[in-house]
Amino acid sequence: MSTATEHGNGPRIGVYVCHCGLNIGRTVDCRKVAETAAGLDGVVVARDVAYACSEPGQQEIKQDLLELGLDRVVVASCSPRLHEPTFRQLVQSAGINPYLMEMANLREQCSWVHQHDPEAATAKAIDLTRGAVARVRLLQPLKPEVLPLTQRTLVIGGGVAGIQAALDLADSGYDVVLVEKNPSIGGTMAQIDKTFPTMDCSI
Amino acid sequence: MTDVGRHPRIKLLTLSEVMEVKGYVGNFQVRIRKRARYVDENQCTACGECARVCPVVRPDEFNLGLSSRKAIYSPFPQAVPAAYVVNAGECLGHNPAVCARCVEACDKHCINFHMSDQEVVEEVGSIVVATGLETYDPTEMDEYGYSRFEDVLTSLEFERLINAGGPTGGELIRPSDRRKPRSVGFVQCVGSRSARKGKSYCSAICCMNTVKSTLSLKEHDPDLDIKVFYIDIRAFGKGFEDLYQRSRRLGVKYLRGLPGKVEPTADGRLRVAVENAAGGKVEFHDLDMLVLAVGIQPAGGTHRLQKMLGLQLTSDGFFLEAHPKLQPVDAATRGVFYAGCAEGPKDIKDSVTQASAAAVRAIRLMHQGHILTEPITSEVITEHCKACGRCAEVCPYHAITVDPKKKLPAVVNTAACAGCGTCAAECPFGAITMNHFTDRQILDQIDALLAEHSAEKVLAFACNWCSYAGADNAGVSRVQYPANVRLIRTMCSGRVDEAFIWHAFAHGAPVVLVSGCHIGDCHYINANHWTEKRVERVRKKMAKRGIRPERLQLAWISAAEGARFARVMQDMEDLRREVSAEEIAATVDLLAGNQAAAGTDPGKAEP
Ligand SMILES: Cc1cc2nc3c(=O)[nH]c(=O)nc-3n(C[C@H](O)[C@H](O)[C@H](O)COP(=O)(O)OP(=O)(O)OC[C@H]3O[C@@H](n4cnc5c(N)ncnc54)[C@H](O)[C@@H]3O)c2cc1C
Ligand code: SF4
Ligand code: SF4
Ligand code: SF4
Numbered sequence: 042m043s044t045a046t047e048h049g050n051g052p053r054i055g056v057y058v059c060h061c062g063l064n065i066g067r068t069v070d071c072r073k074v075a076e077t078a079a080g081l082d083g084v085v086v087a088r089d090v091a092y093a094c095s096e097p098g099q100q101e102i103k104q105d106l107l108e109l110g111l112d113r114v115v116v117a118s119c120s121p122r123l124h125e126p127t128f129r130q131l132v133q134s135a136g137i138n139p140y141l142m143e144m145a146n147l148r149e150q151c152s153w154v155h156q157h158d159p160e161a162a163t164a165k166a167i168d169l170t171r172g173a174v175a176r177v178r179l180l181q182p183l184k185p186e187v188l189p190l191t192q193r194t195l196v197i198g199g200g201v202a203g204i205q206a207a208l209d210l211a212d213s214g215y216d217v218v219l220v221e222k223n224p225s226i227g228g229t230m231a232q233i234d235k236t237f238p239t240m241d242c243s244i
Numbered sequence: 245m246t247d248v249g250r251h252p253r254i255k256l257l258t259l260s261e262v263m264e265v266k267g268y269v270g271n272f273q274v275r276i277r278k279r280a281r282y283v284d285e286n287q288c289t290a291c292g293e294c295a296r297v298c299p300v301v302r303p304d305e306f307n308l309g310l311s312s313r314k315a316i317y318s319p320f321p322q323a324v325p326a327a328y329v330v331n332a333g334e335c336l337g338h339n340p341a342v343c344a345r346c347v348e349a350c351d352k353h354c355i356n357f358h359m360s361d362q363e364v365v366e367e368v369g370s371i372v373v374a375t376g377l378e379t380y381d382p383t384e385m386d387e388y389g390y391s392r393f394e395d396v397l398t399s400l401e402f403e404r405l406i407n408a409g410g411p412t413g414g415e416l417i418r419p420s421d422r423r424k425p426r427s428v429g430f431v432q433c434v435g436s437r438s439a440r441k442g443k444s445y446c447s448a449i450c451c452m453n454t455v456k457s458t459l460s461l462k463e464h465d466p467d468l469d470i471k472v473f474y475i476d477i478r479a480f481g482k483g484f485e486d487l488y489q490r491s492r493r494l495g496v497k498y499l500r501g502l503p504g505k506v507e508p509t510a511d512g513r514l515r516v517a518v519e520n521a522a523g524g525k526v527e528f529h530d531l532d533m534l535v536l537a538v539g540i541q542p543a544g545g546t547h548r549l550q551k552m553l554g555l556q557l558t559s560d561g562f563f564l565e566a567h568p569k570l571q572p573v574d575a576a577t578r579g580v581f582y583a584g585c586a587e588g589p590k591d592i593k594d595s596v597t598q599a600s601a602a603a604v605r606a607i608r609l610m611h612q613g614h615i616l617t618e619p620i621t622s623e624v625i626t627e628h629c630k631a632c633g634r635c636a637e638v639c640p641y642h643a644i645t646v647d648p649k650k651k652l653p654a655v656v657n658t659a660a661c662a663g664c665g666t667c668a669a670e671c672p673f674g675a676i677t678m679n680h681f682t683d684r685q686i687l688d689q690i691d692a693l694l695a696e697h698s699a700e701k702v703l704a705f706a707c708n709w710c711s712y713a714g715a716d717n718a719g720v721s722r723v724q725y726p727a728n729v730r731l732i733r734t735m736c737s738g739r740v741d742e743a744f745i746w747h748a749f750a751h752g753a754p755v756v757l758v759s760g761c762h763i764g765d766c767h768y769i770n771a772n773h774w775t776e777k778r779v780e781r782v783r784k785k786m787a788k789r790g791i792r793p794e795r796l797q798l799a800w801i802s803a804a805e806g807a808r809f810a811r812v813m814q815d816m817e818d819l820r821r822e823v824s825a826e827e828i829a830a831t832v833d834l835l836a837g838n839q840a841a842a843g844t845d846p847g848k849a850e851p
Contacts (some may be wrong), residue, residue: 077405120716121545121733122708123567140619140680149719150731154810161727168693168701168730174725175692183619188659190615194606197262197549201592202584202599203374205246209603210372211253215610218366219248220260220276222545225323227245228376229585232306232400234407234414236592237456238483 052083052178055111056170057102059093059118063150067150070163074117077167080182081174085109093118099131106135113137113180115173117145117166138182145173195220249324256284257364258325259546263551265371268662269579270615274366279361280340281329283316287354288327290318294346294355294543300334304411307404308418311411316346316355321409330355368644369615370579370606371553373541373563374599375584380435380442382536383646388431389506394420395514395533396506398434399453402535406494408461416464418532420512424530427469428461429516430454431503436539437475445560447539450588451478454537462494469495473503473518481591499527504536519812540589553580554767556709558804562588573602576709576767576803578618581605620680620735621661628675635667635676638738640769658835664768665739669778681734683741690748693730698752699828702729702816705744707737707772710802715738717806725810726817729757736760738771745782750835754823755795757816762800791831795823 050159056078060066071089079087086105092098093116095180103110114137116128121144129139147166192215196207206216219226234242248254257278264275283294302317315334315360317328336343338357347355379400382390387722390396395418397405408414418425432450435442451474458470475497479488500521507515509530516529542561550557555575558563563582566574573581583599584590590598609615624635624644635650643661646654652677657666668678693703706712712733718725734740737760748756758779766772775796783793797819799812 053450060783076832092593102354115251120712120719122713122716123570140674146716146731149716153719153722153728154723154724157845158727165727165730168696171695172689172692172730172732175688176685179682179688181682183679185616185619186614186658188270188617190610190613191367192610192613193366193368194370194610195262195272195274195366195368195605196371196372196374196397198376198543198584198586199248199256199258200374200376200584200595202376202586202595203372205596205599206372206581206606207248207254207585209600210606211251213603213607215252215253215607216366217254218274218276219254219256220262221256221258222261223319224258224281224329225319226248226256226258227320227322227324229378229379229400231245231320231322232407232591233403234309235456235460236407236450237480238593240456240459240487 052113053085053109053111054083054113054115054174054177055102055109056081056084056115056117056174057093057103057115058087058089058170059098059147060089060091061118061152062092065118066118068156068159068162069147069166070159073163074147074166074170076119078079078115078156078170078174079226081171083113083178085111086176094124094127103131106132106137111137112141113177114142114146115170115177116142117147117170117173120144120150121146138184140183141177143173143177143180146226147167154199192216193218198228199223199226201227201230245324248630256325256476257648259329260364262549262552263363265843268660269577269609270369270580272368274371276364276366278362278364280361281327282332282355282357282359282691282834283328283330284354284356285325285327287352289352290328292318292328293349294328294353297345297349299343299345300336302331302334305413308398308401310401310404314538314605327354327567354464369610372581372583372599372602372606373549373555373575373586374583374602375545375549375586377540377589378543380538380541382434382538385434385441387505387533388434388503388536389514390536393506393508393514393534394534397533398536398538399450400538402457406457413705416461424465424627425468427531428469428533428535429514429529429653430457430472430535430537432472432474432477432537434536434538434605435541443541443560445538445589446478449591450479450537450539452484452487452534452591455479455484455487457535458491458496459487459494462496466494471498471531472498473501473516474498475500475502481593540585543586546586551764553577554769555580556713558588560588562586564803573605575597575779577712581607592800617659618663620663621658622656622663622665622676623677623679624654624656625654625675625677628673629722630673630675632672634670635671636668638769638771638774640664640666662768664736664771665734666736666768666771666774668742669739670774678739681739683743684733684742686732686741687747689732690744692749694751694753696749699754699825700728700820701753702707702755702757702813702820703748703753704729704731704757704759704816705740706731706733707760707767708733708735709767710765711737711759711799711809713803714801714805714809717804718809719806721806723806724808725813728820729813736766736768736771737775738768740775740778742778742782744833749795749831750826752832754828755797755816755820757797757799757812759799759801759812762802763804789834791834792814792823792827794819
């Protein structure tokens with residue numbers, strides 16, 4: 042697989058630096074991060090946005106993707122553990138392989154943990170964004186495989202929670218294996234006569 | 245409960261425990277051990293003839309030892325399944341049968357001493373973990389005299405004592421003399437909210453449980469003197485404040501302050517010494533009975549399941565959700581969900597709510613009947629493979645087949661590959677590409693992070709599930725730490741190739757940190773064992789070449805350890821300050837030759 046694109050002139054990257062309201066913007070100079078990113082190899086456009094994950098934020102990015110013919114995206118915002126699925130979906134909706142999106146974590150790793158040092162936080166944000174751009178340049182489109190799945194659930198523990206989960210699943214037409222270590226299901230609740238807040242009996 | 249026993253779609257396995265889970269989301273194979281009941285579950289009508297003749301008398305654990313049962317018994321009247329069960333350890337001898345009176349007593353011939361433990365293998369697509377709670381054992385809190393006085397009970401024992409189906413038929417009696425108590429005290433937060441003994445968190449249910457108990461006591465006996473010793477009453481839920489106020493109106497006395505000591509009086513009562521927080525004076529209260537509102541802890545088997553399924557725990561020991569707000573019932577492991585107190589202390593309503601949520605999350609995953617795999621898997625470049633077998637040896641999922649004898653090159657089973665990248669890091673010939681985390685992608689990222697002022701930076705590798713999540717946790721908790729660290733995320737610390745470390749040093753990194761899940765908590769079974777060995781190996785090579793091995797660090801940080809993450813970053817920064825510009829330059833010079841010689845193939849970039 043090559044990293045060259047349909048445009049033939051190497052990757053066309055868009056970089057979006059999110060303020061996350063004041064969460065990032067108060068500490069990190071997002072405009073400066075975007076300006077620095079604009080000068081990096083392969084970056085066609087770099088902007089700072091108020092909320093990248095919001096509907097208007099996503100629209101703005103999507104419009105760029107389509108109008109500027111971008112093929113790779115860096116979102117410099119929060120942790121990928123939070124919004125990676127969101128932005129992958131976004132680029133996919135613009136016809137770009139979702140694995141050609143990379144995030145830089147400016148919130149959890151910069152603004153929130155270096156609150157009293159905006160300069161260092163901004164320098165770090167620039168580095169992380171530069172790292173993400175370097176990475177996104179080389180990312181390759183990937184495709185998930187479709188595998189068969191067993192429509193059956195194992196529930197471990199037959200207390201009130203396990204019982205409820207098992208019944209909801211079973212009543213919705215899914216088979217359940219309920220494993221309980223004791224000779225009977227019921228758990229702690231079975232030992233209790235009246236329960237708050239209704240003061241009625243529990244089983 | 246009975247609905248579960250009857251439901252055609254629910255297969256109920258009691259006396260059973262999960263021994264092993266193989267496979268991955270959508271296709272788990274679960275090995276379950278089902279202990280022998282010695283009574284035919286389907287035939288037994290719970291008539292109880294067998295128990296009548298059994299000569300063995302034992303304390304009844306369901307009533308927490310407040311009553312007795314036989315060696316063949318029904319767990320409790322509403323049990324599901326209703327069938328009796330033989331405790332083989334207590335039976336006078338079931339194999340060979342020594343007494344066998346129960347066998348004769350059962351007209352339906354349900355009792356069969358030839359039953360043995362069984363192993364069952366089940367195929368499932370998703371898993372709900374609902375292992376619940378255990379109550380705190382207050383024995384260590386000697387000041388409350390739990391093990392010294394018969395009339396000091398835990399709240400759960402008290403529940404059994406006043407239960408209509410319990411040992412006294414719901415009649416409240418004092419265990420020591422079986423007389424009706426005139427006064428009862430409750431001690432709150434036993435084993436909770438304490439830095440000294442028990443746990444530091446609030447168990448969430450014990451305040452309301454005590455309020456409930458006072459109401460039922462007052463209902464039976466309006467003149468009973470009831471005192472509650474507490475720190476503060478947490479009546480936060482819907483309808484809770486009403487109950488609390490009702491309890492106060494009925495004359496229950498709420499006294500702020502926890503007892504310091506419980507002593508016996510001459511007339512066989514309990515003298516409770518409390519420093520009343522309102523007045524600061526030590527007061528003495530003589531009571532007939534004392535109930536300890538014990539806290540909630542994770543179930544005993546939690547650690548075993550955590551390891552088996554590659555899950556994470558909070559610092560409190562409960563299962564950790566993928567995200568506290570957006571995915572509160574999902575585990576980070578795809579296809580696994582949490583319900584009830586396994587995830588944290590909560591009441592029945594919240595347990596049930598969460599269980600329904602977990603069921604829907606499981607359905608959402610399964611309803612299409614197929615599943616899309618994560619394409620972040622490894623791939624063998626067959627031309628480069630020398631069939632040495634190293635990758636197959638290190639793969640925690642046995643996802644690689646290779647035949648070193650016949651020189652058949654390695655092949656990755658992408659469905660089984662979980663994407664840890666350990667094989668790619670360990671292959672001596674650079675013959676494995678780890679998709680989405682290729683050598684080139686990571687090396688370029690290192691270059692970019694070290695491009696400016698490299699001497700001021702700490703380069704850190706962090707695994708997605710633990711240490712990177714720990715960094716997120718530090719962020720969410722706003723724990724401040726030095727701004728010099730630059731993190732590179734890999735799925736697993738097992739992905740961190742020697743070449744990455746050398747590359748970082750060659751490009752001027754003063755300190756390199758490799759971080760991942762604690763040993764035993766690895767999201768990829770045990771891939772971090774290889775990380776540990778590899779880091780050790782690189783440090784030895786560093787020492788040999790005259791590079792201070794301290795400049796390469798290894799740290800295990802869990803997803804819940806934000807504060808620890810910050811501490812480690814401070815340590816790294818302290819280390820960095822000790823590395824001089826000359827030292828960095830010497831390393832860069834030393835390694836530059838190697839890098840040039842190795843050409844572009846990062847697999848061979850190590851010295
Ligand atoms: C003294 C006391 C009084 C309470 N009073 C009230 C009240 O009045 N109102 C209220 O709303 N809440 C009350 N609660 C809280 C309530 O009991 C819990 O919310 C509820 O029981 C949680 O249900 P669960 O299914 O998560 O756990 P549990 O009820 O503990 O059930 C867990 C089940 O899983 C099984 N299990 C555990 N590990 C394994 C394993 N490895 N393999 C297989 N099976 C396993 C256990 O045997 C058990 O059957 C009270 C709790 C206590 C301790
Ligand atoms: S619920 Fe009440 S008694 Fe229980 S730990 Fe919290 S404050 Fe203490
Ligand atoms: S470790 Fe590398 S060379 Fe050895 S068998 Fe695996 S892929 Fe082939
Ligand atoms: S990436 Fe990990 S799970 Fe996949 S084949 Fe390699 S070692 Fe095995």
